[in-house]
Amino acid sequence: xxxxxxxxxxxxxxxxxxxxxxxxxxxxxxxxxxxxxxxxxxxxxxxxxxxxxxxxxxxxxxxxxxxxxxxxxxxxxxxxxxxxxxxxxxxxxxxxxxxxxxxxxxxxxxxxxxxxxxxxxxxxxxxxxxxxxxxxxxxxxxxxxxxxxxxxxxxxxxxxxxxxxxxxxxxxxxxxxxxxxxxxxxxxxxxxxxxxxxxxxxxxxxxxxxxxxxxxxxxxxxxxxxxxxxxxxxxxxxxxxxxxxxxxxxxxxxxxxxxxxxxxxxxxxxxxxxxxxxxxxxxxxxxxxxxxxxxxxxxxxxx
Amino acid sequence: xxxxxxxxxxxxxxxxxxxxxxxxxxxxxxxxxxxxxxxxxxxxxxxxxxxxxxxxxxxxxxxxxxxxxxxxxxxxxxxxxxxxxxxxxxxxxxxxxxxxxxxxxxxxxxxxxxxxxxxxxxxxxxxxxxxxxxxxxxxxxxxxxxxxxxxxxxxxxxxxxxxxxxxxxxxxxxxxxxxxxxxxxxxxxxxxxxxxxxxxxxxxxxxxxxxxxxxxxxxxxxxxxxxxxxxxxxxxxxxxxxxxxxxxxxxxxxxxxxxxxxxxxxxxxxxxxxxxxxxxxxxxxxxxxxxxxxxxxxxxxxxxxxxxxxxxxxxxxxxxxxxxxxxxxxxxxxxxxxxxxxxxxxxxxxxxxxxxxxxxxxxxxxxxxxxxxxxxxxxxxxxxxxxxxxxxxxxxxxxxxxxxxxxxxxxxxxxxxxxxxxxxxxxxxxxxxxxxxxxxxxxx
Numbered sequence: 069x070x071x072x073x074x075x076x077x078x079x080x081x082x083x084x085x086x087x088x089x090x091x092x093x094x095x096x097x098x099x100x101x102x103x104x105x106x107x108x109x110x111x112x113x114x115x116x117x118x119x120x121x122x123x124x125x126x127x128x129x130x131x132x133x134x135x136x137x138x139x140x141x142x143x144x145x146x147x148x149x150x151x152x153x154x155x156x157x158x159x160x161x162x163x164x165x166x167x168x169x170x171x172x173x174x175x176x177x178x179x180x181x182x183x184x185x186x187x188x189x190x191x192x193x194x195x196x197x198x199x200x201x202x203x204x205x206x207x208x209x210x211x212x213x214x215x216x217x218x219x220x221x222x223x224x225x226x227x228x229x230x231x232x233x234x235x236x237x238x239x240x241x242x243x244x245x246x247x248x249x250x251x252x253x254x255x256x257x258x259x260x261x262x263x264x265x266x267x268x269x270x271x272x273x274x275x276x277x278x279x280x281x282x283x284x285x286x287x288x289x290x291x292x293x294x295x296x297x298x299x300x301x302x303x304x305x306x307x308x309x310x311x312x313x314x315x316x317x318x319x320x321x322x323x324x325x326x327x328x329x330x331x332x333x334x335x336x337x338x339x340x341x342x343x344x345x346x347x348x349x350x351x352x353x354x355x356x357x358x359x360x361x362x363x364x365x366x367x368x369x370x371x
Numbered sequence: 372x373x374x375x376x377x378x379x380x381x382x383x384x385x386x387x388x389x390x391x392x393x394x395x396x397x398x399x400x401x402x403x404x405x406x407x408x409x410x411x412x413x414x415x416x417x418x419x420x421x422x423x424x425x426x427x428x429x430x431x432x433x434x435x436x437x438x439x440x441x442x443x444x445x446x447x448x449x450x451x452x453x454x455x456x457x458x459x460x461x462x463x464x465x466x467x468x469x470x471x472x473x474x475x476x477x478x479x480x481x482x483x484x485x486x487x488x489x490x491x492x493x494x495x496x497x498x499x500x501x502x503x504x505x506x507x508x509x510x511x512x513x514x515x516x517x518x519x520x521x522x523x524x525x526x527x528x529x530x531x532x533x534x535x536x537x538x539x540x541x542x543x544x545x546x547x548x549x550x551x552x553x554x555x556x557x558x559x560x561x562x563x564x565x566x567x568x569x570x571x572x573x574x575x576x577x578x579x580x581x582x583x584x585x586x587x588x589x590x591x592x593x594x595x596x597x598x599x600x601x602x603x604x605x606x607x608x609x610x611x612x613x614x615x616x617x618x619x620x621x622x623x624x625x626x627x628x629x630x631x632x633x634x635x636x637x638x639x640x641x642x643x644x645x646x647x648x649x650x651x652x653x654x655x656x657x658x659x660x661x662x663x664x665x666x667x668x669x670x671x672x673x674x675x676x677x678x679x680x681x682x683x684x685x686x687x688x689x690x691x692x693x694x695x696x697x698x699x700x701x702x703x704x705x706x707x708x709x710x711x712x713x714x715x716x717x718x719x720x721x722x723x724x725x726x727x728x729x730x731x732x733x734x735x736x737x738x739x740x741x742x743x744x745x746x747x748x749x750x751x752x753x754x755x756x757x758x759x760x761x762x763x764x765x766x767x768x769x770x771x772x773x774x775x776x777x778x779x780x781x782x783x784x785x786x787x788x789x790x791x792x793x794x795x796x797x798x799x800x801x802x803x804x805x806x807x808x809x810x811x812x813x814x815x
Contacts, residue, residue: 185709186709187694189696189730189731189732190732190792190795191735191792191795191796192735193792193795193796195799196792196795196796196799199795199798199799199802200459200706200707200795201459201460201461201707201709202459202460202461202709203460206460208460208461208462
């Protein structure tokens with residue numbers, strides 16, 4: 069009996085040693101040489117594998133950085149400038165600084181201002197809905213509200229608000245990877261520079277219908293009246309196909325356009341509240357100058 | 372009894388409007404005629420705002436070979452040429468005509484006599500069908516003259532007239548078969564002459580016994596035309612399924628019916644060909660079924676193209692209160708009408724009204740790998756797998772699994788016990804795969 073056990077142990081051990089040697093020799097002989105820097109770079113990446121850089125995951129991006137020998141056109145939107153700086157240092161390459169971006173939702177047609185004209189009862193997906201028809205409101209350009217962006221976001225930072233029916237971006241966690249931009253079949257979401265002190269101005273509408281048609285479908289829609297285009301001192305606003313667009317590269321955040329917009333389609337984010345308008349003045353003809361004084365006082369207090 | 376070999380489902384046929392004879396639908400005050408009522412290049416308007424037009428007058432010429440001209444369906448004045456919202460809510464270029472009276476183009480033969488002889492040469496027949504704007508009335512609106520001109524090197528061996536009408540509820544083809552059997556047979560012989568084939572089949576499903584008896588009697592006096600009785604199964608009216616059912620041949624993957632030596636035309640198309648060639652009447656009206664379980668005044672109307680769906684809906688009588696689903700076409704492959712003010716086109720086959728209970732979708736659950744969709748798919752695909760790959764966007768794998776062969780019949784969705792939106796996802800992925808295949812072909 070003990071003989072059998074002994075023979076088994078010896079055979080298995082000898083077999084194990086022989087096979088281990090074969091494996092070792094094969095591993096030595098056919099070793100794939102890989103640049104050790106790829107592992108180092110990959111370790112510094114955020115590891116989200118979101119594809120926001122345009123490569124298939126973090127390792128692919130690291131490989132591309134090492135192989136290309138230049139970091140031109142390569143940027144990890146999730147890690148941002150901080151990570152790219154480390155990557156540049158480790159590879160000894162120049163890094164171009166980029167202003168941080170954020171996803172903005174260019175639709176403000178919430179449930180109150182954009183009435184439903186039909187009930188969509190199909191598959192709960194914007195892509196499917198968009199392939200079938202124009203959406204359950206009369207606006208053919210706006211958010212469908214079925215949450216393809218929410219499902220696509222790898223960072224859980226875009227969520228459909230159930231009361232407004234529109235997606236909302238969490239500015240703290242959004243990395244501007246662009247997953248939601250490519251998931252949206254209506255091109256509602258855009259990546260825009262975060263702006264100084266997180267302040268930004270944008271036209272929250274995509275409606276290219278003529279003013280009257282757009283207004284009928286949604287009272288918050290851009291009607292292409294060109295008031296913003298005229299008031300802008302920096303030629304940052306252009307109106308094409310009845311839709312205004314603010315070029316973030318030219319915009320100086322003066323907010324004149326937002327005040328001028330008759331439908332409130334231009335959204336201002338993170339700006340201090342505006343001083344109350346001294347518009348009440350002409351209302352009481354008896355004392356025209358009197359109400360103006362307190363208004364300036366409150367303004368001073370805020371400052 | 373013959374039928375196709377793979378897949379298929381058996382929805383209740385609900386032919387509740389089959390006893391309503393075809394009647395002329397009243398002409399409305401305005402007609403909206405979209406420039407694209409067919410597959411292929413949109414037609415180009417040849418009239419201007421303010422022009423007077425007659426019924427049957429050419430108002431837009433074909434925009435290429437795979438295109439079809441548009442003829443006015445009413446007489447009156449052209450009041451606008453520009454975007455009008457169609458029934459899906461999309462604004463498309465449309466000619467709007469204010470109706471004045473009902474004055475027909477004098478070249479159209481309006482007598483009820485049946486013209487049996489056709490002296491035209493095959494080429495002349497095809498040219499006339501093309502000039503009269505005849506398109507396939509089975510649903511896809513493919514220009515008929517293109518189908519009748521096989522590409523060089525390919526030879527048609529038989530013509531199949533599709534009278535299957537496998538979609539539930541629809542009865543327009545059935546009424547045409549019952550009321551105009553001889554015209555349909557003559558239309559078939561004209562197309563057989565154009566194609567240079569000796570054999571023609573008129574395929575009718577078993578649930579229309581009167582039509583089968585009547586057509587068999589009529590076809591007996593025409594050489595080469597045979598009526599084929601088919602077992603009732605959806606989607607028998609699909610070209611590839613019908614060829615399989617009638618001839619036993621299978622159209623190869625990514626191939627056209629002509630690859631199996633067959634050309635398939637709908638019953639309505641055959642009637643339109645008869646009217647175009649023998650009566651000089653362009654295609655501007657067709658039989659439209661107004662039906663639904665909740666519809667009081669069901670009917671089969673001879674309807675001018677360009678009539679708003681709303682007018683048809685008004686003819687339906689009192690409808691139940693609450694949300695309704697309006698469908699242009701049958702319940703399986705029809706499209707939802709979002710904007711009832713949108714116009715019908717020359718290939719519109721039905722307005723179907725369903726209640727919210729009839730159309731409510733159950734909540735989607737996970738795939739249980741039961742394989743019902745594979746059994747149901749008439750193209751032999753694996754819908755559950757394609758659905759999964761579509762969600763992941765793995766287009767190369769889907770191409771290898773022949774997603775481009777999908778005919779979008781909806782059998783998979785119909786049979787799925789987990790209520791998965793199989794067709795919805797497959798349809799989008801199929802469009803993307805076909806786009807990629809075309810892009811590759813262009814590169815080469």
